[in-house]
Amino acid sequence: MVGAGGIGCELLKNLVMSGFGHIEVVDLDTIDLSNLNRQFLFQSQHIKKSKANVARESALRFNPAADVKSHHASIFEDRFDIGWFRSFDVVLNALDNVAARRHVNMMCMAANVPLIESGTAGYHGQVSIHKRGVAACYDCFPKPVERKTYPVCTIRSTPSEPIHCIVWAKNYLYSSLFGNPEDDTGEIDNAQRSETEANEIKELKVEAEALKKLRENMGHADYGKMVFEKVFNRDIQRLLGMDDLWKTHARPTPLDFDAVRAAMAGFVPADPASLAFDQTVWDLSMTVHVFLERLAAASAKALSERLLEHRKADAACALSFDKDDEPSLNFVTAAANLRARCFHIAARSRFDVKQMAGNIIPAIATTNAIVAGMIVMLAFKVLAGAIGACKNTFVQYGGERTHLLSSEPFAPPSADCSVCSVGSFVLRINTATATLRDVVDKVVASGTFGAGSGRDGLGLCGEITVQSNAGLIHDVEFDDNLGMRLDELGIRHGSKLSITNEDDADASRNVAVALFIEHWDTAAGAEFELVGDRSIKPRPNHTHAAAGAHAAGAKRPVVDDAAADPKGKRPRVDDGIDAAIVLDDDADDDVAVL
Numbered sequence: 001m002v003g004a005g006g007i008g009c010e011l012l013k014n015l016v017m018s019g020f021g022h023i024e025v026v027d028l029d030t031i032d033l034s035n036l037n038r039q040f041l042f043q044s045q046h047i048k049k050s051k052a053n054v055a056r057e058s059a060l061r062f063n064p065a066a067d068v069k070s071h072h073a074s075i076f077e078d079r080f081d082i083g084w085f086r087s088f089d090v091v092l093n094a095l096d097n098v099a100a101r102r103h104v105n106m107m108c109m110a111a112n113v114p115l116i117e118s119g120t121a122g123y124h125g126q127v128s129i130h131k132r133g134v135a136a137c138y139d140c141f142p143k144p145v146e147r148k149t150y151p152v153c154t155i156r157s158t159p160s161e162p163i164h165c166i167v168w169a170k171n172y173l174y175s176s177l178f179g180n181p182e183d184d185t186g187e188i189d190n191a192q193r194s195e196t197e198a199n200e201i202k203e204l205k206v207e208a209e210a211l212k213k214l215r216e217n218m219g220h221a222d223y224g225k226m227v228f229e230k231v232f233n234r235d236i237q238r239l240l241g242m243d244d245l246w247k248t249h250a251r252p253t254p255l256d257f258d259a260v261r262a263a264m265a266g267f268v269p270a271d272p273a274s275l276a277f278d279q280t281v282w283d284l285s286m287t288v289h290v291f292l293e294r295l296a297a298a299s300a301k302a303l304s305e306r307l308l309e310h311r312k313a314d315a316a317c318a319l320s321f322d323k324d325d326e327p328s329l330n331f332v333t334a335a336a337n338l339r340a341r342c343f344h345i346a347a348r349s350r351f352d353v354k355q356m357a358g359n360i361i362p363a364i365a366t367t368n369a370i371v372a373g374m375i376v377m378l379a380f381k382v383l384a385g386a387i388g389a390c391k392n393t394f395v396q397y398g399g400e401r402t403h404l405l406s407s408e409p410f411a412p413p414s415a416d417c418s419v420c421s422v423g424s425f426v427l428r429i430n431t432a433t434a435t436l437r438d439v440v441d442k443v444v445a446s447g448t449f450g451a452g453s454g455r456d457g458l459g460l461c462g463e464i465t466v467q468s469n470a471g472l473i474h475d476v477e478f479d480d481n482l483g484m485r486l487d488e489l490g491i492r493h494g495s496k497l498s499i500t501n502e503d504d505a506d507a508s509r510n511v512a513v514a515l516f517i518e519h520w521d522t523a524a525g526a527e528f529e530l531v532g533d534r535s536i537k538p539r540p541n542h543t544h545a546a547a548g549a550h551a552a553g554a555k556r557p558v559v560d561d562a563a564a565d566p567k568g569k570r571p572r573v574d575d576g577i578d579a580a581i582v583l584d585d586d587a588d589d590d591v592a593v594l
């Protein structure tokens, strides 16, 4: 079991309660207060302790006879090698990131162990089965990459929804005032569609320059007023002058600083520690108060003061928005709501802004429980030898769906998958004595293709290319490393080498092979052992085409390069790296994506 978080806690409880034999649980993390609402194997006295170890201890209280071993470690560590994976009947993923999922998938496919994959995103979830040669692996089909972006003109000139104002406050204003504005346009779609828009973008660049100039006044007693008057008055006035924009959109209303301040006479700000401050929508006075407070160098907590302080040590220092940093969140909430007011858009509470700016999809304990239950049901089928009876299952709530659960048969593996459709071997070799030449000449080139065992080479003919985890280490035009020992090349126990060959005489023998290195301490010199199925399939044609381009000077294809066709039928549940409204790349969040 990999991962002892939201799904993992439910899963481990289910496993020990339903009579699973030997279980090993791996998790690299420690318990955080925010885990306790749903990761019920953990309690407040466990905060800062290892998730894997505490999950084991708590699960054993459900069933003291269970045989559970815990590893407080990352699944990427060398000790979790192919041999370790192979020692299991089934591997269950309860992870929260694509990198770890892909790694476990690769190891399970190489070790030929069935993998049950899972994920949740709020009320949605899924469980799927993956098995080399039987059921498509996690990487057989590319996952849709749907970064949510907004047209620059919507964000900068014609917002119509609260999210547009939040993206403006976070990605434009915050970055312009406290960060490196050039770095931070990721969510804004810069595609220039029409001439009007291109002109508009030119104007916006001028505006951004002016804002940069303005920030030279940071620390000035009137800095807050200067920024306010620029962004909520002069910039809005300028936009009002562009008549074309207002044929299809409601005209915005600039804010008058002096009038707003006058209306604040006798104003008493809400307590920032109160629930109301977080969860009710601030009125105009409160919003202006927070906005100015964040910009005023006189205020102890102000962002500009913090930045000025940092800049004493590093002149180029910049702040970057972090939704968990209160001053930053307060500033973005205030700025977004003031802009919303100009554009007649509803204001949002700080709580809502945090969710939207951080793209937080709250974890739902019930979805995790449903998914963990389904993992166990699939695991039973796998252990009973009935993988064919397994189905991939989806939890979908709301929308047009009439059923909470739906399932569909798994897809067969993709013939050109770079993970599960390549030859895969464990290469036991002494990495401290064997050289790359030993691998290329003896392990890869010698022997008879498709035949032999153990100490026989693979018999791959023609030009050989070798990639390590670090990149290309050998090909026909790059033989500098041949004399180096494997350990000198950073290849050690747990490393993977990806090999391709180019045999002009017989293209059916052009294959891609993955060698998973196991350091063989007592082996002498070039002695080695290869464990794996010798009946390797040829590389698909399109890979030949890419490889052919190499002769003309192009780089060779990488075995790991997932160049599969877009055949994926259903989007996956993953973390924020791959898709959706990517408003935050904080990998620790419950950011999940459909």
Ligand SMILES: Nc1ncnc2c1ncn2[C@@H]1O[C@H](COP(=O)(O)OP(=O)(O)OP(=O)(O)O)[C@@H](O)[C@H]1O
Residues within 6 Å of the ligand: 002, 003, 004, 005, 006, 007, 008, 026, 027, 028, 029, 032, 034, 035, 051, 073, 074, 075, 076, 094, 095, 096, 097, 100, 363, 588, 589, 590
């Ligand atoms: N490489 C890895 N090796 C081992 N465990 C991992 C690895 N990557 C992620 N995990 C674990 O997978 C679990 C996923 O659980 P979950 O999605 O509930 O996230 P969480 O971190 O517990 O919750 P939150 O993100 O809300 O704080 C986490 O406990 C995390 O530590």
Ligand SMILES: [Zn+2]
Residues within 6 Å of the ligand: 136, 137, 138, 139, 140, 141, 413, 414, 417, 418, 419, 420, 421
């Ligand atoms: Zn695959």
